[in-house]
Amino acid sequence: MHYLRGENMGDVRKNNRTRFLEIMFKYGPVSRSEISEISGLTPPTVTALANELLSEGLVEEFGIDTGNRALGRKRIQLSLVKNSRLVIGVEIGVKQILAGLVNLSGEMLIKRSVMITFKEPDTVIRQTIDLIRDIVKECQDKKVIGIGIGATGLVDSDAGVVRNSPNLEWRNIQLRELLEREIAIPVVVDNNVRLMALGENTFLNHWSEVSGLILIHAGYGIGCGIILNGQLYCGNSFSAGEFGHTVIMPNGILCSCGKHGCLETLASGRAMTSAYRQKKSLEDLEYSKIMEKLLKNAENGEQGAVDILSEAGTYMGYGINNLISLFAPDSIILHGSLFHSEIYTTPVMKLIQENHYGNSERITIKQSQVDDELVILGAGALALQRFLICKIVTG
Ligand SMILES: [Zn+2]
Incomplete structure (x- = not known):
């Protein structure tokens, strides 16, 4: 089976339909005249596309024109039928x-x-x-x-x-x-x-056309997803977003990628559990059990556990500041179990707030409201x- 990208088909009608649907997702419910205004499509084209999508059951009309000025004329709006596809x-x-x-x-x-x-x-x-x-x-x-x-x-x-x-x-x-x-x-x-x-930009940020959104995930490993000008940025060979493998400490610990001192060797769940395993001689325990112990003991004030979390959070803060300097995003979303720990997240936020050069006060930084979904x-x-x-x- 072979696929062609829609935008390469050179088919004006299909491109118009794409533009129409984009507007429905981003701005709906909208009237036909608003669609025409936003898209630049002519009113007859908008009417034809609306009829096509109405007949397919993909959109529906609401707000009936009463024709009675005393009752106030309602503009008919179009909205997506959310369970139609x-x-x-x-x-x-x-x-x-x-x-x-x-x-x-x-x-x-x-x-x-x-x-x-x-x-x-x-x-x-x-x-x-x-x-x-x-x-x-x-x-x-x-x-x-x-x-x-x-x-x-x-x-x-x-x-x-x-x-x-x-x-x-x-x-x-x-x-x-x-x-x-x-x-x-x-x-x-x-x-x-x-x-x-x-997922964050589409459904939680309402199909936003932000100039930059970076989601940082920190759990067992570290990665990031980058949205630039409303589009997912994949980079050359789909290899963008390897934030965990940016080097923070030259000559540091050997990473699984072959380099030394990657952020993942300093600020990930894997790095922290490895350090805690050694410190407390927990060789037999698996990752999730050690992580649970580390978080719980840190919360109870065990200095060794607190030091591991706050040091890792500090490296994460340096890493995020590098991203801010590079991309100057509108929004940074923190996702993953590590960011639920205040001891880990406090140095992250402190370092970002101190990064005046990166205009950090203009950047929205928040935790994702969705976990594993x-x-x-x-x-x-x-x-x-x-x-x-x-x-x-x-x-
Ligand atoms: Zn690495």
């Missing part, structure tokens, strides 16, 4: 697969998960297919138009391939093709942290963009 968002994480059915408003109608016991690709892909099929079966006659998948590591979204996922130990897995072979719904894949940024929302948003707004053709 649905997408499935999936996160293939390190420990579990999460999937959800998402509507046009970003509401999650069904959510399912399954634990990953073997990281071997065939097994994980089989589990993913079963999970998607369960959801499709449950939503019966409702129209699922696409599936978005977020996976950890370097993901080539154009090719639909997971190039390298150290956490899953996957290399060059043709994820999109393997899924589409078994499920008759188009699939799009991308990196999980990038999709968090897309954010990748599902972002994957759903990507599927909506690809398969509804910029409609993709198969050939």
Whole structure:
């Protein structure tokens, strides 16, 4: 199966439809004349497109023109029918697969998960297919138009391939093709942290056209997703956002990427649990148990635990200040379990506030209000963009 991007089709009618739908998502409910004003499309074109989308059941009218001046003439507005098209968002994480059915408003109608016991690709892909099929079966006659998948590591979204996922130990897995072979719904894949940024900007930031939004995820590892001028920034070879592998301490600890002193070796959950494991001789405990102990003991005032968290938070603060200097974003979103710890987050915020050169007082910094569902929302948003707004053709 071969896909072409909508914007390359050179088909004016399809491009007009894309523009119309974008406006519906960003500004709806809107009247026909407002759509014409915002888009620059002529009133007859807007009328024709509105009729097309009304007949497809994708939009609806409300606010009837009474024709009675005494009652006040209401302008007829158009709005999206939020459950008329649905997408499935999936996160293939390190420990579990999460999937959800998402509507046009970003509401999650069904959510399912399954634990990953073997990281071997065939097994994980089989589990993913079963999970998607369960959801499709449950939503019966409702129209699922696409599936978005977020996976950890370097993901080539154009090719639909997971190039390298150290956490899953996957290399060059043709994820999109393997899924589409078994499920008759188009699939799009991308990196999980990038999709968090897309989910935040699409559904929580209301399809904002911000000049810059950076979502920083800190848990076991560290990554970031970058939105520039309202669009997800993927970089050359889809490798943008490797914030965890920016070097903060030359000649520091050897990182899994082969460099020394990456932020991930200083400020991630993995780095902190490794330091605490050594300090307290906790060799037998797994990551989540050590992390739990570290956070709890730090909160109870154990100096060794407090030092590990606040030192890691300090490095994270330096890292974020570098991002602010580079991108001068409008908004920074902090996401992940580490940012729930005040001891970790306090030095982060202090360093950002002291960064006057980066104009930090103009930047909105907030914690994401969504935890583990954010990748599902972002994957759903990507599927909506690809398969509804910029409609993709198969050939
Ligand atoms: Zn590294």
